[in-house]
Amino acid sequence: MSGEDAPAQQQNAEEQKQQPQETKTLDESPKTESKPDPPPASASTEAAAATPAPAAEKAPEEDTFSYRALVLTGYGGYDKVKLQVKKGKPTLKSGEVMVRVKTCGLNFADLMARQGLYERLPSPPVTPGMECSGIIEALGEDVTDRKVGDKVLVLNRSGMWQELVVVPAVHTFLMPEGMSFEDAAALPVNYITAYLMLFDFGNLRPNQSVLVHMAAGGVGIAATQLCKTVNDVTVFGTASASKHEIISEGGVTHPIDYRTRDYVEEIRKINPKGLDIVLDPLGGSDTHKGYNLLKPMGKLISYGAANMLAGQKKNLFAVAKTWYQQFSVHTLSLIQGNRSVCGFHLGYLDSETELIAQAMSVILDLYQQGKIKPRIDSTYHLEQIGDAMRRMQERSNIGKIILTTEPMKEEEKKEEVKKDEEKKKDDKKKDDKKKDDKKKEEAKKDEKKKEEPKKEDKKAEEKKEEVKKEEN
Amino acid sequence: MSGEDAPAQQQNAEEQKQQPQETKTLDESPKTESKPDPPPASASTEAAAATPAPAAEKAPEEDTFSYRALVLTGYGGYDKVKLQVKKGKPTLKSGEVMVRVKTCGLNFADLMARQGLYERLPSPPVTPGMECSGIIEALGEDVTDRKVGDKVLVLNRSGMWQELVVVPAVHTFLMPEGMSFEDAAALPVNYITAYLMLFDFGNLRPNQSVLVHMAAGGVGIAATQLCKTVNDVTVFGTASASKHEIISEGGVTHPIDYRTRDYVEEIRKINPKGLDIVLDPLGGSDTHKGYNLLKPMGKLISYGAANMLAGQKKNLFAVAKTWYQQFSVHTLSLIQGNRSVCGFHLGYLDSETELIAQAMSVILDLYQQGKIKPRIDSTYHLEQIGDAMRRMQERSNIGKIILTTEPMKEEEKKEEVKKDEEKKKDDKKKDDKKKDDKKKEEAKKDEKKKEEPKKEDKKAEEKKEEVKKEEN
Numbered sequence: 001m002s003g004e005d006a007p008a009q010q011q012n013a014e015e016q017k018q019q020p021q022e023t024k025t026l027d028e029s030p031k032t033e034s035k036p037d038p039p040p041a042s043a044s045t046e047a048a049a050a051t052p053a054p055a056a057e058k059a060p061e062e063d064t065f066s067y068r069a070l071v072l073t074g075y076g077g078y079d080k081v082k083l084q085v086k087k088g089k090p091t092l093k094s095g096e097v098m099v100r101v102k103t104c105g106l107n108f109a110d111l112m113a114r115q116g117l118y119e120r121l122p123s124p125p126v127t128p129g130m131e132c133s134g135i136i137e138a139l140g141e142d143v144t145d146r147k148v149g150d151k152v153l154v155l156n157r158s159g160m161w162q163e164l165v166v167v168p169a170v171h172t173f174l175m176p177e178g179m180s181f182e183d184a185a186a187l188p189v190n191y192i193t194a195y196l197m198l199f200d201f202g203n204l205r206p207n208q209s210v211l212v213h214m215a216a217g218g219v220g221i222a223a224t225q226l227c228k229t230v231n232d233v234t235v236f237g238t239a240s241a242s243k244h245e246i247i248s249e250g251g252v253t254h255p256i257d258y259r260t261r262d263y264v265e266e267i268r269k270i271n272p273k274g275l276d277i278v279l280d281p282l283g284g285s286d287t288h289k290g291y292n293l294l295k296p297m298g299k300l301i302s303y304g305a306a307n308m309l310a311g312q313k314k315n316l317f318a319v320a321k322t323w324y325q326q327f328s329v330h331t332l333s334l335i336q337g338n339r340s341v342c343g344f345h346l347g348y349l350d351s352e353t354e355l356i357a358q359a360m361s362v363i364l365d366l367y368q369q370g371k372i373k374p375r376i377d378s379t380y381h382l383e384q385i386g387d388a389m390r391r392m393q394e395r396s397n398i399g400k401i402i403l404t405t406e407p408m409k410e411e412e413k414k415e416e417v418k419k420d421e422e423k424k425k426d427d428k429k430k431d432d433k434k435k436d437d438k439k440k441e442e443a444k445k446d447e448k449k450k451e452e453p454k455k456e457d458k459k460a461e462e463k464k465e466e467v468k469k470e471e472n
Numbered sequence: 473m474s475g476e477d478a479p480a481q482q483q484n485a486e487e488q489k490q491q492p493q494e495t496k497t498l499d500e501s502p503k504t505e506s507k508p509d510p511p512p513a514s515a516s517t518e519a520a521a522a523t524p525a526p527a528a529e530k531a532p533e534e535d536t537f538s539y540r541a542l543v544l545t546g547y548g549g550y551d552k553v554k555l556q557v558k559k560g561k562p563t564l565k566s567g568e569v570m571v572r573v574k575t576c577g578l579n580f581a582d583l584m585a586r587q588g589l590y591e592r593l594p595s596p597p598v599t600p601g602m603e604c605s606g607i608i609e610a611l612g613e614d615v616t617d618r619k620v621g622d623k624v625l626v627l628n629r630s631g632m633w634q635e636l637v638v639v640p641a642v643h644t645f646l647m648p649e650g651m652s653f654e655d656a657a658a659l660p661v662n663y664i665t666a667y668l669m670l671f672d673f674g675n676l677r678p679n680q681s682v683l684v685h686m687a688a689g690g691v692g693i694a695a696t697q698l699c700k701t702v703n704d705v706t707v708f709g710t711a712s713a714s715k716h717e718i719i720s721e722g723g724v725t726h727p728i729d730y731r732t733r734d735y736v737e738e739i740r741k742i743n744p745k746g747l748d749i750v751l752d753p754l755g756g757s758d759t760h761k762g763y764n765l766l767k768p769m770g771k772l773i774s775y776g777a778a779n780m781l782a783g784q785k786k787n788l789f790a791v792a793k794t795w796y797q798q799f800s801v802h803t804l805s806l807i808q809g810n811r812s813v814c815g816f817h818l819g820y821l822d823s824e825t826e827l828i829a830q831a832m833s834v835i836l837d838l839y840q841q842g843k844i845k846p847r848i849d850s851t852y853h854l855e856q857i858g859d860a861m862r863r864m865q866e867r868s869n870i871g872k873i874i875l876t877t878e879p880m881k882e883e884e885k886k887e888e889v890k891k892d893e894e895k896k897k898d899d900k901k902k903d904d905k906k907k908d909d910k911k912k913e914e915a916k917k918d919e920k921k922k923e924e925p926k927k928e929d930k931k932a933e934e935k936k937e938e939v940k941k942e943e944n
Contacts, residue, residue, distance in 0.1 A: 196769065200675060200769055201675075201769070201771075201812050203672060203673075203675045283803065287803055296820070296821055296823075296824050296827070297668065297672055297673070297821075297824070297827065299673075299812075299814075302803040302806060302807055303807065304807075305804075326802055326803060326804060327802070327803045328800050328801060328802045328803070329800060329801060329813070330798055330799070330800045331755065331759055331774040331798060331799045331800070331813070331815055332777075332798060332815070333815070334774060334813060334814060334815025335774055335775065335776075335815035335816065335817045335820070336815070336817065336820055337815065337820070338815060338816055338817065338820055338821055339814070339815060340673050340771075340812055340813070340814035340815075341801070341803070341806060341812070341813055341814075342771075342806060342811070342812035342813075343803055343804070343805070343806025343807035343808070343809065343810060343811060343812075344807065344810055345807045345808065345810065348768070348807070348808050348809070348810055349768055349769075349810055351768075352768050352769070355768070355769065
């Protein structure tokens with residue numbers, strides 16, 4: 001609960017890294033590797049961190065204990081996240097619980113983290129993942145409000161993409177009756193993010209208007225559903241045209257295809273006075289556009305820099321550009337416009353246990369009342385983490401991407417190897433197409449430069465970027 | 473109601489300036505001057521602005537009609553606001569009402585305006601004043617929800633410091649039974665400002681903590697009272713020690729003497745994690761301090777630059793310094809801190825009629841329930857506007873300073889002349905003391921420089937400024 005938890009966790013994570021554990025190879029999986037690796041991320045309390053369990057105390061049965069875990073081995077492309085086997089039963093500190101994981105959620109921060117763009121993930125080798133659901137398997141001392149067998153959803157700074165996790169009991173929440181493990185893993189990050197943005201910073205009220213970017217993404221769908229819990233809220237949602245039907249059914253009042261339309265113009269046509277709330281996960285020039293769309297007493301809530309993600313590996317140009325175009329604002333501009341600019345990231349809120357618990361409680365209530373329901377886009381095995389990340393990064397998903405810890409069947413695995421080869425070919429094709437497109441666009445640009453004033457050029461460049469974003 | 477009202481008003485004000493009206497001298501008042509002057513500020517609707525009433529239509533009785541008005545004749549010291557007589561009955565446009573003014577409210581923006589630091593006041597000669605209370609004397613066409621004799625409070629962009637005002641009916645609000653004209657003129661600006669900051673941007677909830685600067689000022693007292701309408705809110709209030717008893721009685725949990733204490737340190741001692749809401753009317757370095765005091769999900773609401781006001785006339789050094797130290801923030805900092813920075817100024821919200829009406833309705837309800845009650849610091853005659861402004865600028869007031877349109881009695885006026893001479897002497901003394909203090913402080917500073925590292929020097933300088941602020 002205290003702001004001082006974070007440094008303690010960091011320190012703890014580092015301590016663990018200094019004690020490499022035994023691992024064994026799992027021959028059955030084509031993707032499984034065996035490497036010395038840290039045990040499951042454990043966000044300990046300060047008191048526990050002060051008294052680490054000595055390695056010498058291990059019981060013999062713990063040596064034969066093993067579980068599979070995804071491990072980020074270094075920053076880069078999809079192949080940097082590898083399936084490994086961790087050995088040795090993790091010890092439980094006071095206040096902690098051990099959870100046998102059923103499903104995990106994939107988030108944008110995980111993609112940023114793989115490229116080294118998310119500082120809240122400890123440096124590799126490390127198990128990523130901020131959320132999962134599963135069943136409590138063991139309790140540490142002083143845990144009174146959980147019991148073995150409880151079905152829980154878990155929110156943690158990192159380390160959730162593995163079969164077994166050890167976390168403070170306060171980071172777990174009881175799953176309501178009838179909730180699937182998929183829904184449970186899909187709730188925490190997206191819905192707490194959307195909830196705190198809309199109702200704490202945004203102060204959303206009836207008759208207001210909200211812009212939701214990436215409206216078919218996890219936060220986008222959560223935000224749309226939460227907007228619909230308030231009377232007469234107008235939701236503008238950007239997404240590619242193929243997703244419009246689904247997001248409209250989900251509650252988006254005005255879907256906008258940002259690839260073929262200027263979303264600012266479209267919104268101004270419908271709401272000439274502007275918007276009450278803009279949720280901005282993109283960063284860069286889109287933050288400026290969002291700010292200019294605010295009406296008096298409007299709130300811009302920035303919660304990411306998805307514009308930095310252009311391609312599988314870190315794209316220095318996209319990072320530098322997003323950084324360079326980063327929005328900054330003077331109080332005088334805010335005063336004269338009666339505007340608010342907020343920043344949100346759940347990853348920096350992990351010490352605010354009480355705030356998170358309150359939000360989670362409301363969200364679980366809304367779920368039970370049937371007012372919200374995560375849309376599961378697809379479920380992947382841990383072995384397929386690369387495909388799962390690719391789907392998200394290429395914005396092919398509509399809703400949440402889930403990982404299941406259930407092992408793949410043998411025949412599925414063989415299929416997987418074939419697909420893998422095809423995908424590599426496909427990636428090459430995409431790269432070639434990108435190069436081709438770039439050439440074409442540059443040729444176009446040259447032509448335009450001859451014809452049109454500079455201002456028009458800028459617009460074309462912006463559109464080009466938006467097309468790129470969709471393709472990557 | 474539309475955002476396009478503002479330019480129309482501006483245009484209208486300019487039109488009016490091009491038609492100077494007759495004025496006559498009022499010998500009785502030592503301060504009264506007679507000059508060609510614009511009629512009362514009329515914030516017309518667009519429709520009305522499109523069809524200005526031709527001057528030729530004036531009835532003979534209108535020529536003998538006159539009323540007293542305060543007029544800002546140019547930017548500068550207290551003497552730039554002069555009492556003049558305007559002649560000619562103002563014409564009413566559709567949707568407007570004429571109000572016989574009883575009392576007017578004084579606001580910080582009026583002090584800024586006199587020094588040329590508030591762009592929402594049309595340029596001189598112009599009648600300042602954003603709020604008043606009085607009795608409706610005439611109705612324009614299409615006004616159905618007001619009648620002659622209604623007691624109203626009025627909120628307008630400017631032009632309220634005179635005996636007679638013409639405003640759109642939507643800028644008037646019916647006074648509840650039993651409300652005094654003083655209370656009515658004290659409510660609009662301070663309470664709407666405090667209300668929208670705390671409950672729209674701030675989203676104040678039980679158990680939260682709020683920093684209220686200038687806690688003995690009009691907005692400060694309104695904010696404290698509104699905080700107390702929410703359970704268990706902790707209010708930190710800065711004010712000089714002599715005002716602590718009164719602001720404590722008014723609801724401030726922790727009064728802090730900013731002249732002798734570092735308010736940041738004092739707050740950290742009590743709330744190590746920081747604050748949920750900081751209301752910042754000061755600007756400059758205080759905005760930075762406020763931002764750093766925010767806890768996660770905390771909101772900084774900047775609503776002025778009182779630090780720019782140092783002395784009776786524009787202090788270029790203070791203006792430049794406040795401007796130079798103006799707070800600006802990047803979205804990345806906001807994201808990593810989960811913070812919000814908002815800007816508020818009622819003067820830029822005048823076209824948001826519906827929003828204002830909603831806020832005013834809640835405020836009048838709270839007043840009737842006895843949950844809020846303006847604290848009237850003092851009441852001045854129009855003739856004493858200089859004294860009234862001086863009292864506010866020197867931060868001598870505890871609560872609201874009110875102007876009454878009731879003329880001064882003869883014997884009071886004679887007293888006034890004597891006092892005036894004394895005040896001029898006093899001002900000279902203050903100036904001399906300031907120069908003296910400066911010399912002394914510089915001598916001290918030189919000594920300190922020899923003894924202490926640079927960091928300490930900075931602290932001393934800050935303290936010095938705070939002392940100055942109090943003295944001015």
